Amino acid sequence: MTRFSQPSRGSRGAVAEGRLVVLPGGGHRDDPVARSQIAVGLLLAAMTMVFAALVSAYLVRMDLSDWRAAPLPPVLWVNTALLVAASAALEAALRPARAGDTRRLSTLLWVAGLATAAFIVGQLAAWFQMRAMGYGVAATPGASFFYLLTLVHGVHVLGGLVPWVRLLARLRSGREPEEPGGRARARDRNGDDGPAGVVPALRLCAVYWHFLLGVWIVLYLLMLLT
Amino acid sequence: MAYPTLNMLSYWTYLLSVILLLAGYFVPGGPSGGSWVLYPPQSITAGTPGSGLGITLLLASIAVFVVSATMGGLNYITTVLQMRTRGMTLMRMPLTVWGVFISAVVALLSFPPLFVAGVMLLFDHLLGTSFFIPTVNVLGTVLPHEGGSPLLFQHLFWFFGHPEVYVVILPAMGIISDVMATHARKPIFGYKAMIVSMAAIGVISFTVWAHHMFASGMNPFFGYIFAATTLVVAIPSAMKTYNWLLTLWKGSIRFTTPMLFTIGFVSTFVIGGLTGLFLGNVAVDLPLHDTYFVVGHFHLVMGVSAILAMFAGIYHWFPKVTGRMMNETLGKIHFFVTFLGAYLVFFPMLLMGFQGIPRRYFSFDLVAFAPSGLDAVNAMVTVAALAVGAAQLVFVANIVWSAVRGREADANPWQANTLEWQTPQIRPGHGNWGPKLPEVYRWPYDYSVPGAARDFIPQNEPEVAVVSPATGPEPEGAGR
Numbered sequence: 001m002t003r004f005s006q007p008s009r010g011s012r013g014a015v016a017e018g019r020l021v022v023l024p025g026g027g028h029r030d031d032p033v034a035r036s037q038i039a040v041g042l043l044l045a046a047m048t049m050v051f052a053a054l055v056s057a058y059l060v061r062m063d064l065s066d067w068r069a070a071p072l073p074p075v076l077w078v079n080t081a082l083l084v085a086a087s088a089a090l091e092a093a094l095r096p097a098r099a100g101d102t103r104r105l106s107t108l109l110w111v112a113g114l115a116t117a118a119f120i121v122g123q124l125a126a127w128f129q130m131r132a133m134g135y136g137v138a139a140t141p142g143a144s145f146f147y148l149l150t151l152v153h154g155v156h157v158l159g160g161l162v163p164w165v166r167l168l169a170r171l172r173s174g175r176e177p178e179e180p181g182g183r184a185r186a187r188d189r190n191g192d193d194g195p196a197g198v199v200p201a202l203r204l205c206a207v208y209w210h211f212l213l214g215v216w217i218v219l220y221l222l223m224l225l226t
Numbered sequence: 227m228a229y230p231t232l233n234m235l236s237y238w239t240y241l242l243s244v245i246l247l248l249a250g251y252f253v254p255g256g257p258s259g260g261s262w263v264l265y266p267p268q269s270i271t272a273g274t275p276g277s278g279l280g281i282t283l284l285l286a287s288i289a290v291f292v293v294s295a296t297m298g299g300l301n302y303i304t305t306v307l308q309m310r311t312r313g314m315t316l317m318r319m320p321l322t323v324w325g326v327f328i329s330a331v332v333a334l335l336s337f338p339p340l341f342v343a344g345v346m347l348l349f350d351h352l353l354g355t356s357f358f359i360p361t362v363n364v365l366g367t368v369l370p371h372e373g374g375s376p377l378l379f380q381h382l383f384w385f386f387g388h389p390e391v392y393v394v395i396l397p398a399m400g401i402i403s404d405v406m407a408t409h410a411r412k413p414i415f416g417y418k419a420m421i422v423s424m425a426a427i428g429v430i431s432f433t434v435w436a437h438h439m440f441a442s443g444m445n446p447f448f449g450y451i452f453a454a455t456t457l458v459v460a461i462p463s464a465m466k467t468y469n470w471l472l473t474l475w476k477g478s479i480r481f482t483t484p485m486l487f488t489i490g491f492v493s494t495f496v497i498g499g500l501t502g503l504f505l506g507n508v509a510v511d512l513p514l515h516d517t518y519f520v521v522g523h524f525h526l527v528m529g530v531s532a533i534l535a536m537f538a539g540i541y542h543w544f545p546k547v548t549g550r551m552m553n554e555t556l557g558k559i560h561f562f563v564t565f566l567g568a569y570l571v572f573f574p575m576l577l578m579g580f581q582g583i584p585r586r587y588f589s590f591d592l593v594a595f596a597p598s599g600l601d602a603v604n605a606m607v608t609v610a611a612l613a614v615g616a617a618q619l620v621f622v623a624n625i626v627w628s629a630v631r632g633r634e635a636d637a638n639p640w641q642a643n644t645l646e647w648q649t650p651q652i653r654p655g656h657g658n659w660g661p662k663l664p665e666v667y668r669w670p671y672d673y674s675v676p677g678a679a680r681d682f683i684p685q686n687e688p689e690v691a692v693v694s695p696a697t698g699p700e701p702e703g704a705g706r
Binding site: 047067 | 370
């Protein structure tokens with residue numbers, strides 16, 4: 001008996017017509033939903049590093065001798081409530097999305113988007129209030145961090161509105177986006193993916209908002225308590 | 227790619243960052259003179275070249291670059307995890323792909339602190355904040371900053387800066403492994419160990435950053451910890467080196483140009499890596515830190531090694547890209563001048579560093595302890611550097627000439643196993659494979675398999691063994 005080659009690692013074999021034919025194993029079913037979940041997970045990991053670097057810089061700078069905190073404008077409480085509302089609306093939108101209740105779904109999406117936009121406007125208002133209180137960006141190290149942290153956080157919130165707009169557009173057209181390169185969608189639609197299959201995308205939007213809400217609460221507490 | 231549009235966006239954003247960077251040459255005051263580490267207060271204080279618009283453009287370029295790198299990294303990782311063809315398990319991936327994959331993960335997590343450092347330095351520079359700038363007295367004028375910490379910047383910078391060197395060298399290590407196995411006609415030795423060591427290097431890279439700051443007056447206890455983590459990197463690096471040497475051992479080595487560059491890489495990586503062990507020790511680093519020794523170490527282990535790997539990759543894959551072979555004679559001239567020249571440039575620097583010759587000096591006239599032969603050695607280094615520079619013109623000429631007039635390559639000129647050499651067209655069209663994707667049956671290193679008809683078995687060749695009806699499939703082949 002001659003051995004032609006050794007089966008490679010991880011291979012499965014099947015005996016057919018007196019020959020051992022090793023079948024390709026471990027192939028990947030390309031799943032666009034799993035793909036987006038991985039991509040959003042990685043994005044959140046990178047963002048975690050951004051905010052971790054900011055928080056550790058804050059903690060290091062706070063220990064230096066000239067540290068003076070700045071009073072925080074009260075409008076931040078309102079802004080926090082707005083971001084909580086946006087986050088909650090996206091979470092609540094999942095149920096009508098699964099049930100196919102397009103009207104209720106789009107109402108909740110609009111609530112989330114408007115609350116988010118109001119949050120951004122509120123953060124801008126907080127900047128003006130800080131300035132009016134005499135705390136410009138270079139006034140004290142605490143004030144500098146206030147502007148820096150709200151800016152970086154706000155830009156990420158603003159970026160979240162891009163997938164939000166795409167979600168609305170998808171809901172309006174009632175069509176799923178085409179796969180790039182004209183490939184057919186490899187994934188069969190689940191029954192509970194909702195109108196235009198928005199549920200997976202909506203879930204990722206909600207995760208992104210919850211993440212930024214969590215970050216905001218950490219940043220706000222950090223500034224409040226120090 | 228998992229996200230082609232994002233990939234394109236990543237490229238154009240990258241181009242924007244390059245344009246911003248180069249724009250520094252055309253603004254009043256010129257580009258930033260803050261060296262590549264951009265330490266404040268020097269980088270943004272008047273008196274440093276380009277401390278006005280130059281450094282602003284540089285910092286903006288860094289921020290834009292990190293955005294681009296994040297989009298690219300997301301895409302690479304998702305593609306590797308989700309878009310592999312049927313049969314391409316993770317443990318059958320070529321080591322080049324493993325290198326790019328791990329490098330993308332490291333980049334994704336290490337670039338954000340650089341982004342933060344850049345934005346904070348922009349705040350200090352443009353808005354007058356004092357994150358990094360202490361009270362500075364310039365010729366009797368006190369600057370408006372107070373209380374900031376330059377060391378804070380160094381921590382953020384090096385938390386990026388050390389993983390960054392592995393972001394560059396990990397794909398290089400992958401390329402070296404693939405090119406070496408192909409041209410030595412042997413399976414890569416210790417495939418799993420290669421992957422584990424690359425992953426280990428990636429993880430450890432996040433714990434060593436402060437070894438760049440031993441001379442900054444840190445608490446000796448911290449120095450001790452960072453020295454320990456730094457020296458641990460030697461273990462996975464040594465694993466890789468042994469595996470490369472054992473891949474060469476008793477191989478049917480074909481001394482092609484890509485193989486020469488590959489062997490050159492192992493050499494410079496070993497010399498550069500061993501000198502890293504000196505610098506990883508706090509007590510040895512302190513006297514050597516501001517000397518030529520650091521210049522020699524860094525350029526051998528990072529600069530020369532990474533560039534040799536790039537050359538190996540270019541000579542190896544050029545036939546796939548253009549359908550033509552590069553000229554071997556010109557390639558060998560390029561290799562020997564570059565390789566020997568690089569040693570002539572950087573090895574004397576190690577010796578000069580031991581003599582205490584400081585780096586970053588404009589002139590050595592006033593350095594009393596400089597040995598008398600210093601000028602001659604520096605002149606030799608300059609001549610060698612010019613020769614290496616000239617050799618690169620040979621390379622450029624070879625590329626241009628070979629792309630147009632080179633000998634036509636057949637589909638798989640190196641008789642390699644990986645999928646890119648098995649495409650239906652010699653110069654793959656868009657999408658590479660047409661409507662039918664290949665299926666993978668084996669790892670990429672089935673070279674010189676005993677009993678096989680040829681000394682290579684491509685990854686997409688089905689695995690077939692003759693079975694004797696009496697005994698069934700031969701058992702000892704399995705579970706390898």
